[in-house]
Amino acid sequence: MVKKVAFINGKGGCGKTTSIFHVAGVLAVDGEKVLVIDLDKQRNTTDTLLMNTDKPEKSVFDFMKGTADADEVTKKSLFQSRANATPKYYGIDCMAASIELENEETLRNIDYSDFQDKLNEFIQTQGYAWVLVDMPPSNKALNYICFSCIVDFVIVPFSSDIYSISGYGDIMETIDDARAVNPSLNILGVYLARYMKNCAVDRFIKEQLEEFDTFIPVQIPLCADVREAVMFGRPISFYKSKSESRKAYERLTKEMIKRIEM
Ligand SMILES: Nc1ncnc2c1ncn2[C@@H]1O[C@H](COP(=O)(O)OP(=O)(O)O)[C@@H](O)[C@H]1O
Numbered sequence: 001m002v003k004k005v006a007f008i009n010g011k012g013g014c015g016k017t018t019s020i021f022h023v024a025g026v027l028a029v030d031g032e033k034v035l036v037i038d039l040d041k042q043r044n045t046t047d048t049l050l051m052n053t054d055k056p057e058k059s060v061f062d063f064m065k066g067t068a069d070a071d072e073v074t075k076k077s078l079f080q081s082r083a084n085a086t087p088k089y090y091g092i093d094c095m096a097a098s099i100e101l102e103n104e105e106t107l108r109n110i111d112y113s114d115f116q117d118k119l120n121e122f123i124q125t126q127g128y129a130w131v132l133v134d135m136p137p138s139n140k141a142l143n144y145i146c147f148s149c150i151v152d153f154v155i156v157p158f159s160s161d162i163y164s165i166s167g168y169g170d171i172m173e174t175i176d177d178a179r180a181v182n183p184s185l186n187i188l189g190v191y192l193a194r195y196m197k198n199c200a201v202d203r204f205i206k207e208q209l210e211e212f213d214t215f216i217p218v219q220i221p222l223c224a225d226v227r228e229a230v231m232f233g234r235p236i237s238f239y240k241s242k243s244e245s246r247k248a249y250e251r252l253t254k255e256m257i258k259r260i261e262m
């Protein structure tokens, strides 16, 4: 079974894009072929994954509308194993986003059964083991498409700041919205994606979240190497063998697999 997971949170800046980048890296090191679909008009995932690749002229928006095929809007991600090395392919592909994805009106009027068939056929023929979807903070039309046509699972990165406990209610709403569209959708859970263990606020929020059965007991440390890896265009699992952050993304990926297979 292909594992299809959307990373979503109604709030921006909570670590969706960063998580997808590094989880895709962990999977690629394990030899898995991964398709990342960028549905966020900000294109952060597209720009990061395709930093060493010519970007496609068309985007997933054109694919949804039926004016482009999946392979026209998807490119191989190339990463440098070390500085100055020739970028190489590790099995991660990226379906590119564009600013047009903000056009909810157009999105609402598309017939998605054709898109869904074509996407599934593409996933089969390319032999992807995983599909990871980067979702924008709030776009009801894209939520609908993602939850009804693309993924089977949802995971919620959570950024602990003083306002985030009230944000937790929004997350539950997002999850309810998802289930309303697709009752068979599975929620993998919520995890802290930018955690400072020496900060009392973060520890307090973690304790609060531990009360919920959706809590995934993996914290991604908030640290420099996570950000630097994105800037270098190289997932942390490709080069930082001893890094705590790398281990955290590996644990998160394991936890995702465990929950998917449950
Ligand atoms: N674990 C982490 N450690 C350090 N910085 C992080 C971490 N996770 C995310 N960030 C930073 O936080 C900001 C928001 O993260 P991002 O993944 O872009 O969020 P989103 O995609 O949810 O908007 C970015 O500047 C990113 O580099």
Ligand SMILES: [Mg+2]
Binding pocket: 016, 017, 018, 040, 044, 045
């Ligand atoms: Mg993002």
